Amino acid sequence: MLPANIEIRDHLAHLIAEYNSGKVERFASGRLPSERELVEQFSSTRITVRDALSKLEAEGLIYRSNRRGWFVAPSRLVYDPSSRVNFYLLAAQQNKIPATQLLSQRCIKGPIEARDALGLGAKEKLIELVRVRSLNGRPVLFETIYLPEKRFPKLNKARLEGSLTTLMEEEYAVNISYEDNRIRVSAVYDQVAERLSLIKGAPCLEVTRIRYEGDQQAFEYDKEFWIHSAIELSIPSK
Structure with missing residues (x-):
């Protein structure tokens, strides 16, 4: 029994x-x-x-x-990290309703790993964006994004609750040439757990992403925490 x-x-x-x-x-x-x-x-x-x-x-x-x-739990969002498809387009392709909530934005010195990845000088500052993204009303992703302030002037005046990829392409002539994605199983705590309606220590999928433009110039450093039941990775061989 x-x-x-x-x-x-x-x-x-x-x-x-x-x-x-x-x-x-x-x-x-x-x-x-x-x-x-x-x-x-x-x-x-x-x-x-x-x-x-x-x-x-x-x-x-x-x-x-x-x-x-x-x-x-609804069907998972199928996601290919190498495809560079933005969140809104990916959700629409899979008949899901995406939304983004901007929690905070500020100009700071930033964490050393972000500064090193973006090759910032000692006096240069970073724009930090903290957002929660949802599918069909369910929060599924907590993300912190770091961008070089000098590359994206007056970004604070832009609408930051939509597709950041589209905004950067249209307003700052960004042409993404390459992405480096590091994916691992992790856990969420504190604000991340609260915003995703998870208990502290709940498992998640952690994605660290560095985006490049032109001749391998890094312009964006992201740290993402996905609810594991909301996403499925699909990486075709090439």
Whole structure:
């Protein structure tokens, strides 16, 4: 006999598979029953139910929305890091609704790794942009972007909640020639976890990106934290 948490996990996983296939309308708007309702349904304890839900979350089958409950995770955004397709275009191609929230912007000296990657002089400053990006209303990406101030003058007056790639191409004549993407499994804490509605220490996909223009001149340094259940990497061989 399986442990109670595994039985609950397996039962809910089966219902989620049926919901995703369109066979049955098990959940209203993709929302799972509350933890209290699940406790009653399975004659179990809240600890056992939460453990089952945590397993489903770790597998990317469900996600938690603060103060709203648990929801069936939608299909993942398929993403090729080598393609250089901007977030808005990629989402539109996959019938998803993208949005961006600008949390802060400032001009600072910046972290040493960003300064070194962009080849800044001792007195040069960086523009730091902190943003959260969403798909269909669900926050899926927390990003911090560093740009050389002298390369992007008056950027603070531009609309920074849309596609930064398009803005740089149209307003600053940026022609992306190359990207260096470093991808690893990491964890989120503090502001990142809060903004993505994750518990502290939750796993994520961390992407460090350096963009180049012209003759390999670095112009952008990014640090991204993706919710692992929201993204699928697809890298075709060339």
